[in-house]
Amino acid sequence: MIKLDFDKGDGLIPAIAQDWSTGEILMLAYINRESWQETLKSGCAVYWSRSRSKLWKKGESSGNVQKIHEILVDCDNDTVVFKVEQLGGAACHLGYRSCFFRKLDGNRLVEIGEKVFNPEEVYG
Numbered sequence: 001m002i003k004l005d006f007d008k009g010d011g012l013i014p015a016i017a018q019d020w021s022t023g024e025i026l027m028l029a030y031i032n033r034e035s036w037q038e039t040l041k042s043g044c045a046v047y048w049s050r051s052r053s054k055l056w057k058k059g060e061s062s063g064n065v066q067k068i069h070e071i072l073v074d075c076d077n078d079t080v081v082f083k084v085e086q087l088g089g090a091a092c093h094l095g096y097r098s099c100f101f102r103k104l105d106g107n108r109l110v111e112i113g114e115k116v117f118n119p120e121e122v123y124g
Contacts, residue, residue: 005078006033012048013078017058017091020069020083026091027099029056031080043068045082062122064088090116093123 006013012030019026029047031039035055038046042057045066049056059065066084073080092099094115101113 002073003077004033004036004073004080005076008076008078012050013080015045015047016079016081017045017066017084017086018081020085024098025100026066026084026086026097029058039068039082045084058091059088062088062090062093062117064090066091093119095119095122 004013009030011032013032015029015031017026017029018024029045030050031046032048035046035048038055038057045058045068047056047058048054057065065087066082067087068082068084070083071080072083086097090097092101094101095117096113097116098113101111102109103112104110
């Protein structure tokens with residue numbers, strides 16, 4: 001069994017979600033031992049919600065599930081990349097395909113992404 005180093009980050013390590021076919025970075029979240037095991041078991045991305053202090057199966061509320069195609073582990077065993085198929089079209093809770101929908105232009109942020117869904121309609 002692969003042993004990830006959860007000790008460095010107080011039990012959490014970063015997990016980058018990347019579109020498996022395009023390479024687009026979709027989001028960054030965190031996993032703990034339990035969410036790692038659940039991800040491996042289910043074949044879908046499961047994260048640890050720091051704000052809610054609970055497991056968070058991506059798409060459980062929105063239907064925007066991340067199906068795992070490949071997992072990369074860094075050289076220190078303390079960061080993973082989930083290469084995923086983004087089912088439902090959006091990874092961002094604000095309704096964008098990617099959480100990285102803005103770019104720095106001088107001293108301001110400019111939107112470069114389009115909304116896929118209205119979060120008020122999905123989350124209430």
